[in-house]
Amino acid sequence: MDKNLNKNDDLIIAGRSFQSRLLIGTGKYNNFEETKAAIDASEANIVTVAIRRINLGQSPDEPSLLEFISPNEFTYLPNTAGCFSSDEAIRTLRLARELLDGHNLVKLEVLGDSDTLFPNVVETIDAAKILVKDGFDVMVYTSDDPIIAKKLEDIGCCAIMPLASLIGSGMGILNPWNLEIIIDKANIPVIVDAGVGTASDATIAMELGCDGILMNTAIASAGNPILMASAMRKAIQSGREAFLARRMDKKLYSASPSSPIKGLIK
Amino acid sequence: MKININGSIKEFKGKKITAEELIIQLKLSGKRFAIEKNGEIISKNYFSSISFEDGDKIEIIGAVGGG
Numbered sequence: 405m406d407k408n409l410n411k412n413d414d415l416i417i418a419g420r421s422f423q424s425r426l427l428i429g430t431g432k433y434n435n436f437e438e439t440k441a442a443i444d445a446s447e448a449n450i451v452t453v454a455i456r457r458i459n460l461g462q463s464p465d466e467p468s469l470l471e472f473i474s475p476n477e478f479t480y481l482p483n484t485a486g487c488f489s490s491d492e493a494i495r496t497l498r499l500a501r502e503l504l505d506g507h508n509l510v511k512l513e514v515l516g517d518s519d520t521l522f523p524n525v526v527e528t529i530d531a532a533k534i535l536v537k538d539g540f541d542v543m544v545y546t547s548d549d550p551i552i553a554k555k556l557e558d559i560g561c562c563a564i565m566p567l568a569s570l571i572g573s574g575m576g577i578l579n580p581w582n583l584e585i586i587i588d589k590a591n592i593p594v595i596v597d598a599g600v601g602t603a604s605d606a607t608i609a610m611e612l613g614c615d616g617i618l619m620n621t622a623i624a625s626a627g628n629p630i631l632m633a634s635a636m637r638k639a640i641q642s643g644r645e646a647f648l649a650r651r652m653d654k655k656l657y658s659a660s661p662s663s664p665i666k667g668l669i670k
Numbered sequence: 671m672k673i674n675i676n677g678s679i680k681e682f683k684g685k686k687i688t689a690e691e692l693i694i695q696l697k698l699s700g701k702r703f704a705i706e707k708n709g710e711i712i713s714k715n716y717f718s719s720i721s722f723e724d725g726d727k728i729e730i731i732g733a734v735g736g737g
Contacts, residue, residue, distance in 0.1 A: 431734075433735065457676040460675065468701065469734055498711055499706060502711050
């Protein structure tokens with residue numbers, strides 16, 4: 405962790421404190437060793453995992469993700485990737501909670517379309533209501549609609565995770581203005597989830613005032629995932645510092661040179 | 671008896687099998703997973719007392735890489 409950062413600048417989600425504002429997915433890597441190396445380079449504290457049927461044909465000696473990425477070292481964030489209804493998402497997260505011995509910090513996502521992976525916000529809202537009542541701390545993936553974001557906060561979700569662009573697209577921050585509105589109106593952390601493609605995308609999001617960023621494809625599908633994970637770590641720290649430093653105003657033009665006018669050689 | 675496990679029908683001898691015995695037979699001992707029987711989650715505390723019978727539908731799930 406960079407010593408120059410304010411020590412009190414931890415990311416707080418549902419009463420839990422995290423040093424890193426980079427949240428990282430564990431999918432799409434070539435193997436578990438690469439997954440672990442990328443996560444280490446990213447210095448992420450929170451890792452997302454998907455919940456799937458165990459492969460019963462597998463040899464008992466074959467390693468599992470948990471042996472490389474220990475739930476004791478990282479905070480697991482089970483997701484509901486692949487769920488297209490609120491019922492499916494609720495079922496998945498209840499199973500995840502049992503799997504992880506009562507761990508209730510979860511990421512809710514309900515998809516509306518298998519081509520675009522755009523969220524179905526209606527089903528998302530329905531699932532969020534039930535999950536919050538059931539005692540989950542729900543971090544919720546959603547569109548960049550500020551009204552939906554506020555509604556999810558009012559329901560009791562502990563973090564809003566608006567997309568910057570489509571999952572896996574790497575298109576970057578397509579609508580910074582909606583993100584700014586969401587950040588402005590939110591009283592809970594706003595964590596950009598989906599669409600980040602490279603380091604500058606992450607910096608831009610943090611400069612807007614996002615509390616954190618979740619990414620997977622940007623790192624796993626990079627030519628050098630471990631190097632990209634390191635770049636993302638720095639990009640997020642850099643964007644965060646720039647945001648806290650409060651940037652100068654933009655001007656179309658101004659006679660405001662950085663060097664003195666007095667003493668010009670004539 | 672025939673039990674549907676993760677979408678496939680598997681045959682077992684006898685009329686009942688406890689969750690604990692099933693886990694051993696499926697070579698899942700020591701692994702981390704959760705079990706759902708006919709849509710209901712089975713707590714690990716009850717693995718030795720809950721049984722499965724002919725016609726039951728079971729899901730055994732775990733954590734895998736994902737975004």
